[in-house]
Amino acid sequence: xxxxxxxxxxxxxxxxxxxxxxxxxxxxxxxxxxxxxxxxxxxxxxxxxxxxxxxxxxxxxxxxxxxxxxxxxxxxxxxxxxxxxxxxxxxxxxxxxxxxxxxxxxxxxxxxxxxxxxxxxxxxxxxxxxxxxxxxxxxxxxxxxxxxxxxxxxxxxxxxxxxxxxxxxxxxxxxxxxxxxxxxxxxxxxxxxxxxxxxxxxxxxxxxxxxxxxxxxxxxxxxxxxxxxxxxxxxxxxxxxxxxxxxxxxxxxxxxxxxxxxxxxxxxxxxxxxxxxxxxxxxxxxxxxxxxxxxxxxxxxxxxxxxxxxxxxxxxxxxxxxxxxxxxxxxxxxxxxxxxxxxxxxxxxxxx
Amino acid sequence: xxxxxxxxxxxxxxxxxxxxxxxxxxxxxxxxxxxxxxxxxxxxxxxxxxxxxxxxxxxxxxxxxxxxxxxxxxxxxxxxxxxxxxxxxxxxxxxxxxxxxxxxxxxxxxxxxxxxxxxxxxxxxxxxxxxxxxxxxxxxxxxxxxxxxxxxxxxxxxxxxxxxxxxxxxxxxxxxxxxxxxxxxxxxxxxxxxxxxxxxxxxxxxxxxxxxxxxxxxxxxxxxxxxxxxxxxxxxxxxxxxxxxxxxxxxxxxxxxxxxxxxxxxxxxxxxxxxxxxxxxxxxxxxxxxxxxxxxxxxxxxxxxxxxxxxxxxxxxxxxxxxxxxxxxxxxxxxxxxxxxxxxxxxxxxxx
DNA sequence: TTCCTTGCCGAAACCGGTTTCGTACCCAAG
DNA sequence: CTTGGGTACGAAACCGGTTTCGGCAAGGAA
Numbered sequence: 099x100x101x102x103x104x105x106x107x108x109x110x111x112x113x114x115x116x117x118x119x120x121x122x123x124x125x126x127x128x129x130x131x132x133x134x135x136x137x138x139x140x141x142x143x144x145x146x147x148x149x150x151x152x153x154x155x156x157x158x159x160x161x162x163x164x165x166x167x168x169x170x171x172x173x174x175x176x177x178x179x180x181x182x183x184x185x186x187x188x189x190x191x192x193x194x195x196x197x198x199x200x201x202x203x204x205x206x207x208x209x210x211x212x213x214x215x216x217x218x219x220x221x222x223x224x225x226x227x228x229x230x231x232x233x234x235x236x237x238x239x240x241x242x243x244x245x246x247x248x249x250x251x252x253x254x255x256x257x258x259x260x261x262x263x264x265x266x267x268x269x270x271x272x273x274x275x276x277x278x279x280x281x282x283x284x285x286x287x288x289x290x291x292x293x294x295x296x297x298x299x300x301x302x303x304x305x306x307x308x309x310x311x312x313x314x315x316x317x318x319x320x321x322x323x324x325x326x327x328x329x330x331x332x333x334x335x336x337x338x339x340x341x342x343x344x345x346x347x348x349x350x351x352x353x354x355x356x357x358x359x360x361x362x363x364x365x366x367x368x369x370x371x372x373x374x375x376x377x378x379x380x381x382x383x384x385x386x387x388x389x390x391x392x393x394x395x396x397x398x399x400x401x402x403x404x405x406x407x408x409x410x411x412x413x414x415x416x417x418x419x420x421x422x423x424x425x426x427x428x429x430x431x432x433x434x435x436x437x438x439x440x441x442x443x444x445x446x447x448x449x450x
Numbered sequence: 451x452x453x454x455x456x457x458x459x460x461x462x463x464x465x466x467x468x469x470x471x472x473x474x475x476x477x478x479x480x481x482x483x484x485x486x487x488x489x490x491x492x493x494x495x496x497x498x499x500x501x502x503x504x505x506x507x508x509x510x511x512x513x514x515x516x517x518x519x520x521x522x523x524x525x526x527x528x529x530x531x532x533x534x535x536x537x538x539x540x541x542x543x544x545x546x547x548x549x550x551x552x553x554x555x556x557x558x559x560x561x562x563x564x565x566x567x568x569x570x571x572x573x574x575x576x577x578x579x580x581x582x583x584x585x586x587x588x589x590x591x592x593x594x595x596x597x598x599x600x601x602x603x604x605x606x607x608x609x610x611x612x613x614x615x616x617x618x619x620x621x622x623x624x625x626x627x628x629x630x631x632x633x634x635x636x637x638x639x640x641x642x643x644x645x646x647x648x649x650x651x652x653x654x655x656x657x658x659x660x661x662x663x664x665x666x667x668x669x670x671x672x673x674x675x676x677x678x679x680x681x682x683x684x685x686x687x688x689x690x691x692x693x694x695x696x697x698x699x700x701x702x703x704x705x706x707x708x709x710x711x712x713x714x715x716x717x718x719x720x721x722x723x724x725x726x727x728x729x730x731x732x733x734x735x736x737x738x739x740x741x742x743x744x745x746x747x748x749x750x751x752x753x754x755x756x757x758x759x760x761x762x763x764x765x766x767x768x769x770x771x772x773x774x775x776x777x778x779x780x781x782x783x784x785x786x787x788x789x790x791x792x793x794x795x796x797x798x799x800x801x802x
Numbered sequence: 803t804t805c806c807t808t809g810c811c812g813a814a815a816c817c818g819g820t821t822t823c824g825t826a827c828c829c830a831a832g
Numbered sequence: 833c834t835t836g837g838g839t840a841c842g843a844a845a846c847c848g849g850t851t852t853c854g855g856c857a858a859g860g861a862a
Contacts, residue, residue, distance in 0.1 A: 126810075142809075163518045200565065
């Protein structure tokens with residue numbers, strides 16, 4: 099048994115087939131094999147095919163860190179998770195990571211992650227990851243209006259891709275879901291139901307999405323000819339507690355709105371609480387439409403009507419875009435947006 | 451501006467100080483510098499110091515992937531997240547990752563993660579990560595009773611560390627929180643309050659923790675001379691929905707228990723719902739003690755009394771242990787356990 | 803036929819480290 | 833004064849790839 103283990107270990111070590119093994123088996127040199135596999139023009143099509151087939155048959159897989167020493171590319175994507183955002187991103191972190199990982203591994207890349215406890219250490223984390231070449235590029239979730247991470251990476255010349263858009267698009271590739279369209283649609287939906295007094299609880303205004311969703315809300319309100327009541331507008335609500343507090347403030351005004359649009363689901367769950375505390379029944383006395391599509395929204399009564407974002411898909415697209423960015427594609431061709439999916443559940447109805 | 455960027459880029463490229471830069475600056479050879487920095491015995495103390503200081507002053511940082519090609523070690527820890535566990539692990543995934551990342555980066559290592567959608571692809575994911583040397587070792591969360599991951603890694607001779615214990619300890623290092631002690635303590639707490647009929651809703655029995663927590667519960671019940679009612683025992687509840695269903699089953703029996711111990715917080719939140727549906731007030735009509743310490747437990751009324759696990763610390767310890775394992779320490783010295791912290795909040799009281 | 807391309811591949815340097823091996827030097831013992 | 837054994841370092845191979853450069857042979861133009 100110990101012998102078996104040793105043999106197995108020695109075997110798997112010795113059995114790892116290197117580029118030299120392939121070249122010797124074919125009577126070619128390493129350089130030819132390398133260039134054949136990497137699609138250089140000075141290799142004949144027949145040789146390229148011969149090499150490709152032999153490599154596959156022999157099970158040759160280049161070691162990415164061996165390539166890295168010459169190419170400078172590790173084939174790994176970096177993600178720095180900010181602990182401060184935990185509460186806000188907890189609901190979809192798993193899906194997001196899964197998507198990123200899928201997108202990376204589909205191309206044979208990996209995902210390297212680091213966590214930082216505070217905004218200050220975030221910077222340091224990026225610095226060391228960059229200095230040590232831990233990643234060829236970075237995914238930046240939760241784009242901020244004046245994002246220090248963007249500045250740092252731009253200055254360092256390190257590729258990156260945003261989850262969210264950015265005012266100054268220089269050097270920025272991104273993927274984003276059009277929250278402003280969802281907010282517009284939400285208002286239209288409520289207006290169609292007959293609502294005239296609609297409140298808005300926005301998310302974090304340090305993020306770009308805060309301004310975009312605000313615009314979307316305001317646009318649709320103006321479009322419907324509805325007046326904006328400052329009493330019905332709140333922002334920076336990203337947790338249940340935040341949402342609960344803002345909802346109480348809004349519902350305490352008079353006349354109170356008959357519907358509230360929330361920029362994030364967590365805040366909407368807070369609205370549920372405030373409503374319960376005030377004896378208001380969601381969907382009948384107060385309509386709520388939100389955004390994100392977190393799991394918990396399906397576990398409250400009535401189920402939360404929301405615009406659902408596919409975070410797995412978002413992650414996958416972000417990885418794909420970042421890889422193309424690292425490989426040299428210009429940022430202009432690496433900007434994608436998508437629409438959130440409307441989940442029309444039970445939290446809306448005609449005004450009481 | 452483009453010139454600045456070029457200079458900066460060229461600068462940072464050229465400025466990266468290699469081992470040769472250090473050796474030339476000192477009038478030594480690469481090999482001497484390398485051995486000095488790596489603590490070889492055939493380097494004089496004075497030289498070692500001189501090298502160490504020069505390297506620090508020059509800001510020399512070895513490239514881990516350059517070292518890897520010779521040493522075989524990437525200095526990276528692997529984690530494969532199973533999508534199937536998402537719902538169960540969602541509440542603490544962020545903290546856990548953060549801890550793992552901290553523990554790794556404290557030693558200059560990194561965390562490489564991959565996600566797998568199904569149990570089948572999990573295996574494949576491990577295989578490719580191993581084959582491509584993406585990680586020097588793996589962290590295995592959610593240890594199962596007959597864990598296929600353990601078999602694979604054992605057979606491959608790849609280091610790993612478990613989050614959770616394991617029946618067959620051969621080759622297994624681990625970190626675990628003693629859930630069985632918490633379950634015992636929970637029962638004692640309830641007994642001290644006067645409860646005689648205590649139910650138990652266990653978590654997933656495919657995991658080792660399921661059996662351990664069951665033992666803990668049974669031990670304390672026997673110790674208190676209380677009878678085990680099969681009607682009051684349920685298992686495999688890891689989501690709110692699960693817990694809700696199990697609670698209804700248990701509470702539908704007669705006589706129903708006056709208290710329920712849950713192996714996981716998510717299930718306990720389900721108990722809250724079932725209780726609400728039945729007009730039972732938690733803490734007065736029904737006592738609940740649970741385990742995990744998830745955030746949501748502080749957001750229900752009354753707050754959930756639970757045994758809180760520090761997932762950040764767990765992650766940090768796991769990384770530290772795995773690194774030592776990769777560096778060659780025998781598994782016997784790499785087994786740590788800790789106690790969960792009792793959060794005595796509002797969900798218990800004397801029996802009605 | 804000669805010269806010049808062009809296509810295709812080999813030889814060797816290179817990337818940034820680590821590790822093996824050889825050896826000069828110093829000191830003590832014979 | 834030679835000899836033997838450490839000590840401390842240099843030289844060079846090595847890890848697994850990539851990339852530059854040069855050259856040979858075939859083919860076309862002069």
